Amino acid sequence: MKKFLLIFIALIFALPAYALDGTQLLKQIDRNLNPESFEMYRKLINVEPDGRKKEFVLFSVKKGLDKIAALFLEPASERGRSTLRLGENMWLYIPNVGKPIRITSLQSVIGGVFNNSDILQLDYAAEYDVIKVEETGTEYFLLLKAKTKTVAYDQLKLWADKSKKLPTKVECLTEAGMLIKTLYFKQVKDFGGGIVRPSYIETDSPLYKDYKSVMIFAKIQKKDFKDEVFTLTFMPNMESLRK
Amino acid sequence: MKKAAVAFIFYLFFLCPWAFAEEYKFEASEIEKKPYHLGGFGEFRPVLNVLDKNAALYKVKFYNQNVGDTTKEYNFRLQLEGSYEEGIARLFMRMNQDVNNTYQGWSSDGTLYEGFLSLKPSNSWVIDIGKRTFKWGKGYAWNPVAFIDRPKDPTDPELALEGFWAGSIDYIRSFEGPLKTFSFTPVLLPVINDEINGDIAGPQLNLPGTKPPSASNQINMAGRFYFLLYDTDIDLIFFTGGSKTTRYGVDFSRNISTSLEVHGELALIEDFQKTFIDQNGNLQTSNYDHVWSYLLGIRYLSPKLTTYILEYYRNEAGFTKNEVQDFFSFVNKGYSTYLSTGNAALIQKASALTQGNFGKSTPMQDYLYLRLSQQEPFDILYFTPAITSVVNLNDQSFQLIPELLYTGITNLELRFRTYFLVGKGNSEFGEKPNDYRIEIRARYYF
Numbered sequence: 001m002k003k004f005l006l007i008f009i010a011l012i013f014a015l016p017a018y019a020l021d022g023t024q025l026l027k028q029i030d031r032n033l034n035p036e037s038f039e040m041y042r043k044l045i046n047v048e049p050d051g052r053k054k055e056f057v058l059f060s061v062k063k064g065l066d067k068i069a070a071l072f073l074e075p076a077s078e079r080g081r082s083t084l085r086l087g088e089n090m091w092l093y094i095p096n097v098g099k100p101i102r103i104t105s106l107q108s109v110i111g112g113v114f115n116n117s118d119i120l121q122l123d124y125a126a127e128y129d130v131i132k133v134e135e136t137g138t139e140y141f142l143l144l145k146a147k148t149k150t151v152a153y154d155q156l157k158l159w160a161d162k163s164k165k166l167p168t169k170v171e172c173l174t175e176a177g178m179l180i181k182t183l184y185f186k187q188v189k190d191f192g193g194g195i196v197r198p199s200y201i202e203t204d205s206p207l208y209k210d211y212k213s214v215m216i217f218a219k220i221q222k223k224d225f226k227d228e229v230f231t232l233t234f235m236p237n238m239e240s241l242r243k
Numbered sequence: 244m245k246k247a248a249v250a251f252i253f254y255l256f257f258l259c260p261w262a263f264a265e266e267y268k269f270e271a272s273e274i275e276k277k278p279y280h281l282g283g284f285g286e287f288r289p290v291l292n293v294l295d296k297n298a299a300l301y302k303v304k305f306y307n308q309n310v311g312d313t314t315k316e317y318n319f320r321l322q323l324e325g326s327y328e329e330g331i332a333r334l335f336m337r338m339n340q341d342v343n344n345t346y347q348g349w350s351s352d353g354t355l356y357e358g359f360l361s362l363k364p365s366n367s368w369v370i371d372i373g374k375r376t377f378k379w380g381k382g383y384a385w386n387p388v389a390f391i392d393r394p395k396d397p398t399d400p401e402l403a404l405e406g407f408w409a410g411s412i413d414y415i416r417s418f419e420g421p422l423k424t425f426s427f428t429p430v431l432l433p434v435i436n437d438e439i440n441g442d443i444a445g446p447q448l449n450l451p452g453t454k455p456p457s458a459s460n461q462i463n464m465a466g467r468f469y470f471l472l473y474d475t476d477i478d479l480i481f482f483t484g485g486s487k488t489t490r491y492g493v494d495f496s497r498n499i500s501t502s503l504e505v506h507g508e509l510a511l512i513e514d515f516q517k518t519f520i521d522q523n524g525n526l527q528t529s530n531y532d533h534v535w536s537y538l539l540g541i542r543y544l545s546p547k548l549t550t551y552i553l554e555y556y557r558n559e560a561g562f563t564k565n566e567v568q569d570f571f572s573f574v575n576k577g578y579s580t581y582l583s584t585g586n587a588a589l590i591q592k593a594s595a596l597t598q599g600n601f602g603k604s605t606p607m608q609d610y611l612y613l614r615l616s617q618q619e620p621f622d623i624l625y626f627t628p629a630i631t632s633v634v635n636l637n638d639q640s641f642q643l644i645p646e647l648l649y650t651g652i653t654n655l656e657l658r659f660r661t662y663f664l665v666g667k668g669n670s671e672f673g674e675k676p677n678d679y680r681i682e683i684r685a686r687y688y689f
Binding site: 041043045046048052054055057059073074075076077079086087088089090094095096097099101102104105106107108111112149150151152200208209211214216218219225226227228229230231232233234237239240242243 | 271284328333416618622653
């Protein structure tokens, strides 16, 4: 009886060690996607139902949990525009307008399926709590809930590859559970410096039937930036960060 | 053979890396940094003005000619910008060239909008010397605190403007805690005769038979302190010097939610002198210890992706309803005199008082601005219909501007606009020279 009791107590303490820690897993997924501070280039392509495309090239820098900025390099009509996000604050700088104007996360500076919060995405763990985590065959499934009302999507359903701990699919939902868009993470690539992650994200949305948008990643590299880079006053000078 | 074909298709779609890459290429050359940059846009903007022959400003403009019921304009614009970067230095230039064909024939005007050298010894310091715009303030249609910028057109606030010659420094600091960012921008603006910043004081009265005041040599100073405090942008602004009276400003902007932003500006202008006329055309001046000017606005994105921009603008430095009505009475008197006697002195005086004064954009005291734009309705990507209205609350006249914008072709922007000007007699928009105006703008960026 004493032996049985000991085994029972041991099991109680042992169980949490084997249970999945969703928050830790989400942080691991974040780190596998990007270093905490880095620079990268992205091409965003909006594809219309008839196959017509519009492409945007962006240079982005990120620091810590809540600072990210992006500079438009192409097309010519957007060149020199930059966007900045500090937590839930977002601004758009248009060279002609001359001053940064506040924008909201659900707007889209490029049109199409990607909105501002997709373009200036922070770590998932910075914006969401894990409310459910499951293992399904070769994948993890995480149900995420926004930490505050100011986050663009109230809920996310995230599927991640078990061995690589990288997302394969993310569904973005409203508070009522309505699907806004689905992101598909594809083509895992070695970017060097230990960064191995999907190099291609495709998205579609029931709100934009037959349209899709694509994000291709290049030259992701760890880099440290001073906090002053992520300020409104610095926005017109973002080009100087490119080497 | 069939097997081989299936294998080939399988290879093509699932194994061959370039098959996928072929569809969406991202070449290294697309992100290669060059030390120089050249770009800009070319624009063609034909306009049809439908005239209001009873309006006061029609009489001022066309008192001695018959241009018919409509006038046409063919406006061409080339805006070139270039930059060169070497180490911590960057040279930037923006040139604007307008060529216009109107009822007066062909005319052209070339202006250096901006041209300055920027030095960035570190991410915390930026030093700019040359001609540039500052665009201070948070308002969309008006900026009462933009003391060192030219006023923008509230019906087209995103147009690039000509800057002033200045030397400025940006000092930026970031912090942890409620104050996330602080920056300070001191600016020196010299005035050298009429050559450098001669027009910084704004348009001057240039009455027939009188010599316009010449700008004397001055040094003006302005500055801005910026704080990102508790997720709110706050600016404290000042201007002092010999060209304009001392003035102080404060502005703020804050996102209340993911779809709602609020902003405001408040300006205090010291020792303000207002010049206006009575209905006989006699110049009058009123002196004030100070006048206030302020703006409150919101920007809201609805769940259906309609953007609403609403702003209220109060400008104590503007003309009152009575002052404007006296001006219109004087115009009508001058026009009647011209018709009956052929003497154009009065109407010419009215014309001189129109430019930059009674005829400028939103010259009175209380205005409301409303803009509704719908992002990509009916699933038409890059298509944005909008409607804008500027309402004069002092005389209840208004301007209504429906607009269609299409940006679906890379680097080509097509905009169609109609301006309806509505108001009774003696009201601002009722006395504009046209009843409505149709405009197409095709702009190609390169």
